[in-house]
Amino acid sequence: MDSVTKKRKRAGRGSHKPQPMTKAEMLQKMISDQKIIKEARQKGISYEQLEKEYGFRFARLSHL
Amino acid sequence: MASDLHAYHIYRISEYYYRFVTETNAEYECSFYSYAEYFLQHEDIASKVFSFNITLVTPHIKRKGVDWRIADTVIQIVGDFLSSRVNAVVYVCDPTDGKGAARARKFKSRYNYYEYSTEILQLGSRRHTSLHRFPGV
Numbered sequence: 001m002d003s004v005t006k007k008r009k010r011a012g013r014g015s016h017k018p019q020p021m022t023k024a025e026m027l028q029k030m031i032s033d034q035k036i037i038k039e040a041r042q043k044g045i046s047y048e049q050l051e052k053e054y055g056f057r058f059a060r061l062s063h064l
Numbered sequence: 065m066a067s068d069l070h071a072y073h074i075y076r077i078s079e080y081y082y083r084f085v086t087e088t089n090a091e092y093e094c095s096f097y098s099y100a101e102y103f104l105q106h107e108d109i110a111s112k113v114f115s116f117n118i119t120l121v122t123p124h125i126k127r128k129g130v131d132w133r134i135a136d137t138v139i140q141i142v143g144d145f146l147s148s149r150v151n152a153v154v155y156v157c158d159p160t161d162g163k164g165a166a167r168a169r170k171f172k173s174r175y176n177y178y179e180y181s182t183e184i185l186q187l188g189s190r191r192h193t194s195l196h197r198f199p200g201v
Contacts, residue, residue, distance in 0.1 A: 026102055030115070030156045033097075038119050041093060047080035059096040059114055060079045064144055 071137040083121070084137050091122035092134070094141050099154050113152045116142055135170070 021029070033056070040050055050056045072084040081095040096114040103110035118138065142153055157167035 020105055021102065030099075030102075030154075031159070034115070034117060034156050037095075037097070037117055041119055041121070047078070047095065057098040057100075058080050059098070059145070061076060061082065061096070061145075062148060063076050064074050064082070064140070 069136040069140055070133050071140040072133055074137060074141060082141055085122075086124070086131055086134060088124040088126055088128065088131070089122065090120060090124040092137075093119045093121045094138070096145060096153070109152070113154060114145075115154045115156060116145075 036054060037050060037056065040054070047058050051058060072086060075083045077083050077093075081093050083091060083093050085091050095117045097117060098111070099113040099115050100110040103113055116138075146153060155171060157164045157171065159165070
């Protein structure tokens with residue numbers, strides 16, 4: 001888990017309101033998260049694990 | 065719009081992701097994950113914003129030029145997702161392999177081809193991230 005994610009999770013559990021990210025932080029984390037998911041899936045890590053261990057929240061999909 | 069698409073067959077593997085296989089046997093995986101954390105100051109829309117994630121699971125055996133059916137398949141997946149319940153999808157054009165600009169151009173060209181009545185916003189041109197939303201959001 002990257003340091004930005006850890007900070008966000010810690011901030012969410014406590015009484016302090018999370019501070020808004022700067023644009024640069026946002027973009028950095030967007031790209032980082034995408035890479036985490038890509039590498040995790042290539043290693044065979046399940047979406048359930050990604051939710052529990054990395055804090056991602058995936059949409060539940062319907063049949064097309 | 066749907067009748068113009070020549071999408072590949074889309075498999076819902078689980079409630080978390082779709083997969084499709086191209087005619088060159090490349091396999092792609094697609095999912096959507098919440099971007100609510102980026103919109104904390106906009107509580108009314110935060111829960112409605114997701115990032116579209118597409119991963120090449122199995123590379124092409126032998127690629128022969130541009131496969132527009134991949135774009136059609138992505139459009140079908142994202143279009144269905146948008147019409148089902150949410151209002152906005154973010155697509156991050158990964159620049160880490162040096163191909164971010166190419167991905168952004170490809171995304172825009174397909175978007176413009178279908179002349180969507182929705183709105184596309186580009187955030188941080190250097191990082192090639194696009195916010196695709198319906199008017200009013």
